Amino acid sequence: DAGVTQSPTHLIKTRGQHVTLRCSPISGHKSVSWYQQVLGQGPQFIFQYYEKEERGRGNFPDRFSARQFPNYSSELNVNALLLGDSALYLCASRGLAGAYSYNEQFFGPGTRLTVL
Amino acid sequence: SQQGEEDPQALSIQEGENATMNCSYKTSINNLQWYRQNSGRGLVHLILIRSNEREKHSGRLRVTLDTSKKSSSLLITASRAADTASYFCAPLNRDDKIIFGKGTRLHILP
Numbered sequence: 638d639a640g641v642t643q644s645p646t647h648l649i650k651t652r653g654q655h656v657t658l659r660c661s662p663i664s665g666h667k668s669v670s671w672y673q674q675v676l677g678q679g680p681q682f683i684f685q686y687y688e689k690e691e692r693g694r695g696n697f698p699d700r701f702s703a704r705q706f707p708n709y710s711s712e713l714n715v716n717a718l719l720l721g722d723s724a725l726y727l728c729a730s731r732g733l734a735g736a737y738s739y740n741e742q743f744f745g746p747g748t749r750l751t752v753l
Numbered sequence: 754s755q756q757g758e759e760d761p762q763a764l765s766i767q768e769g770e771n772a773t774m775n776c777s778y779k780t781s782i783n784n785l786q787w788y789r790q791n792s793g794r795g796l797v798h799l800i801l802i803r804s805n806e807r808e809k810h811s812g813r814l815r816v817t818l819d820t821s822k823k824s825s826s827l828l829i830t831a832s833r834a835a836d837t838a839s840y841f842c843a844p845l846n847r848d849d850k851i852i853f854g855k856g857t858r859l860h861i862l863p
Contacts, residue, residue, distance in 0.1 A: 679856050695850075727795060741798050743798050744797070747795045
């Protein structure tokens with residue numbers, strides 16, 4: 638079985654541009670979360686989606702948005718890119734038990750975004 | 754949301770020795786997960802321990818959980834060069850959001 642997949646692997650953009658990152662969860666997983674990890678820090682929570690609805694949002698500006706599709710894949714969009722948006726963006730999926738999770742969360746390999 | 758704080762921030766040991774890293778958190782949890790991250794790559798899920806469990810083993814990994822002290826430990830026995838990585842704990846409570854700390858950077862010396 639394939640794990641969590643993300644595309645692209647690497648991306649270079651310039652300030653002011655927008656970017657779309659994609660994530661496919663493990664088959665059967667309905668919850669997808671996005672994290673941003675800058676060098677030397679732990680991953681920072683951006684969004685969680687479950688059954689195509691936003692379940693949580695971290696402390697990120699409105700330039701960051703996401704959505705989840707009927708097949709449970711997800712996109713993270715970042716508008717008006719800043720130099721500080723350069724980071725590793727991680728997607729994670731989880732199979733939920735009822736309304737809350739008791740199960741493992743698995744991460745994808747990440748997308749390395751560089752903003753010049 | 755729930756944040757885990759790992760301790761120490763950095764740890765260097767000789768190959769073959771055991772490595773112990775700790776995690777503390779603040780409120781009640783449903784479970785706690787440990788992850789490994791090799792430089793610049795995704796997080797690899799190591800082990801999940803539920804709030805009603807006290808100890809769990811997986812290969813060379815041993816995880817303990819003390820809910821009364823709100824702490825967990827990860828022990829890696831007989832360390833290898835390939836264990837060099839950052840390790841993160843992820844306590845999870847009812848609101849289902851993981852807030853990561855800065856992790857423990859483990860360096861295995863040859």
